[in-house]
Amino acid sequence: MEDFLKLDKQLCFSVYVLHREIMQCYRPILKNIGLTYPQYITMMTLWEKDNLTVNQVGEILQLDNGTLTPLLKRLESKGYLERKRSKEDERVVKIHLTEKGTKLKEKATCIPLELAKAMHLNIDEIMELKTLSDKVVQKINQ
Template identity: 55%
Template sequence: MEDLLKLENQICFPAYAFSRNLTNLYRPLLAELDITYPQYLVLMVLWEHKQQTVNQLGEKLYLDTGTLTPLLKRMEQKGIVSRIRSKQDERIVMISLTTSGIQLKERAKHIPLELLKCTNMSIDELLQLKALLNKVLSK
């Protein structure tokens, strides 16, 4: 039982360390766009889906509204997204891209390939890792 508590036997630690390292690789690339990693995630969802409610974004990004709302407010202040309350239900806030947010997509196109260069993994290995992580996240 004692061996179960060794750091080297934990799955959480390499997952945590990998996540931190990956986020750190993104940092200089995203700094050029003046956005953070969580903002980049929101943008990727909106580039694909155009408009989402706060709850829809939260589901896709595994973030609660308490985390997402201040993030979206900062993005709105930067002029990247707009937040509009639904006329049918004031509790629902619709998030969509502004022209600036749409234009960021072109400036961000190089990021995935730049990140790939920073890893010492093949595309196939990264796809396998992604599949395994998605399996764990799907519960």
């Protein structure tokens, strides 16, 4: 009988190592545009839909306010976004891309292909891995 308590049999360990390796591939690519990975996914969220509240960004990225607020402050200090209190409700903070933040998207368009190249995978393989990953997450959250 196979010993399923061996580390090399563990899905969690394989996913953990994969995560670390992907982040290692991202690091030099993102360095070229001056972003960290959390900053990059935040900017992608805003490129997709601008003028979100802090809470909406947090929900999309699955980040709590304690993690998200310093991240947004850093992006604001770089000139990529502005945080403004809503006129309707002072408790609500809206995030707006600046012109500089919008233009950064042009520099970022090559990142997915550069990542695939760094991982020695083609786009179809990347999409296959993403599809399976999304399926697992969906099943866990049912």
